[in-house]
Every structure is written in structure tokens, then in C-alpha cells.
Amino acid sequence: MNTLTSGIMLLSILFVQSSFATNKAKLSDFAHNKYSQYGEDGIVEKIFEIIGTDSKTCLEVGAGDGPGGSNIAHYWKNLGWKAILIEGDPERLKTLEPSIQNYGNCTLVKTYIEKDETLGDTIDSIVNKLGVHKLDLLSLDIDGNDYHVFENLKIHPRVIIIEFNHTIPYYYDIYQQYSDHSWEIGCSVASLKRLGKQKGYELVAVTDVNAIFVDSIYFNKFDTYETSIEKLFNTKYLKSIILSYSGDPIVVVGVKNYLSDGFFKVGYSKKLNCTDCYALRINEIDLNDDDMHENFPGFPKLKPQ
Secondary structure (H helix, E strand, C coil): CCHHHHHHHHHHHHHHHHHHHCCCECHHHHCCCCCCCCCHHHHHHHHHHHHCCCCCEEEEECCCCCCCCCCCHHHHHHCCCEEEEEECCHHHHHHHHHHCCCCCCEEEEECCCCCCCCCCCCHHHHHHHHCCCCCCEEEECCCCCHHHHHHCCCCCCCEEEEECCCCCCCCCCCECCCCCCCCCCCECHHHHHHHHHHCCEEEEEECCCEEEEEEHHHHHHHCCECCCHHHHCCHHHCEEEEECCCCCEEEEECCHHHCCHHHHHHCHHHHCCCCCCEEEEHHHCCCCCHHHHHHCCCCCCCCCC
16 A cells, blocks of 8 residues: 555545534433423533532422422432522412422522622522532523523532523623623523533533533543534524624524514515514614513514604
8 A cells, every 4th residue: 555545545544533523412402391391401411420419409499489490309209319409589489389298308598699798698608508518410501690600609509400591692702790681682502602611511512592501521421422512502592683784784584483474464575585584674663562572582672753
């Protein structure tokens, strides 16, 4: 075999290897719901299959009104894990409290979580009072301050699920200021990925609205899985604003299945040839239209000027 033939064979092998490397399995392939909303139960189940369990203790901030939609209910209802459920909303507590009364492995803490103890209860102050020093799983869903609570977290759970704003592209590192109700955008997945790395975590999975991290000491166990943020992020919720040559702003939605059939009666996109998207002029939007708000929940419900 001459040198040229050997070189060609080597390049062919490398090309095949690189082709396979770009088609790694994703942890989201294992997604399914027992109580979660976007497949988190199946993904986290697979993660613990890979890294094993330790304390079998979980904690949920923003426990809501019961197991439905919970990221940890499968563990305390079906697997007997100890659980700490934190919820401050009185209306949600009316349903949540009865739903756990037969589960002695659950501790309910009726409070809102702040980023540090000068402002009120924190995750760390609560686990310290309860004598909990290890967590296998933390789920954080508080619609706004998730980034800041994560940033100030001292206990080091092995797996963390954190909500992000799924309408922000994965390449923007954005998060709102603490408790700034004038800009209630929460945070982007990119900001959580950066912060997670600083705190000793690696991103391994992304669902529609949640980023899932593992302690970085386990990250090499996920070498065979896709973990790049650009390949994990679901783009179906993204909207873009483009400009016509006359300067008219136009909203473009890039995935057809994100729009309900009812929205087509509005007919905004009929004047443009959109093969894989829908478009509408901002100055034509009726900000009080129910169909518009069902499909574009980010717009304020106000009459246009």
C-alpha cells in the first residue's frame, strides 16, 4: 500500500468518525412524563442511571399546586425519596398541602425564596434548618429570579433543573435584575450555562423550558451524548423582527406548528411568500386579539397607538 492510498484511507476513516460524532444521541431521546411537563422525568431518570444516586433527597422551589407538572414528584411519590417542597403562593398551597398529606417523606415549607438571607428565606437557610446536607436533585422554577437564586446557592446538588425563558435565542446571555418586575424576562439558557460552569456544573440536556445540569465531576460520563447548547435548544418558540426596505417592522415566526389553526383567520401572512415561517406587520397586530395572544404571548395586551 503506497503513501497516497494510506492517506486517503485515513482521511476516509476520519470523515466517517466525524460524521458519526455529529449524530450523537441526546438525553432528550429518553424524555417522557410521569408528572413533569416536557419530558424531564425520563431525562433525569436516565441521568441517574448514568451517575447513580446518593442521598435520594430532592428539593423543588416553586412546587406549585401539586404533583402535576412537578419535576420531582416521580421521586417522592413512586421511588420513596425524601423531598422538600417549597411554595409561597397561598392559592397553590390549598391544593398542594392535601396532595402530600399521605407522604411522610415530604416536607412542605410555605415560603418564597430570596437570593440571600438579608431578604428572607433561601434554599440554604431552609436545608440547614432541616439538617439536609446533600441533594441528589434540585428543581428551580420561580418565574424570574431563578438566575440569582442559582448564583447564590451554596449547597451543591448533583443534578439541577432550572427554568429559562424559551423565547430568548440560545446565543444571548441575558438575565433580568433581581426582582425587577418591570422586566420580567427571567433568564436565557446561555446565561445559565455560563453561570453553571462557574459553579461547577455542565449542561447536559435542554427541554422546552428547562436546562438540566450535572455536577461537572460526572460530565465525562456523558461523552457519548450531545451536550452542545446549539443542538439541544428547541427553536420553535423563537420569533424574529425583520425590517422591510421602507422600514416597517415585521414579526417572523419560523415554525408552523407553533401556531394554532385559529390564527390563520387573521391572515397576516398572506401577502408574503413564506415557505417555512409566518409573518405579520407589527402595525397590523391587534394587541387585544385572543388568537394573537395565544400564539404570541410575549406581546403586551394593549391597544396599539
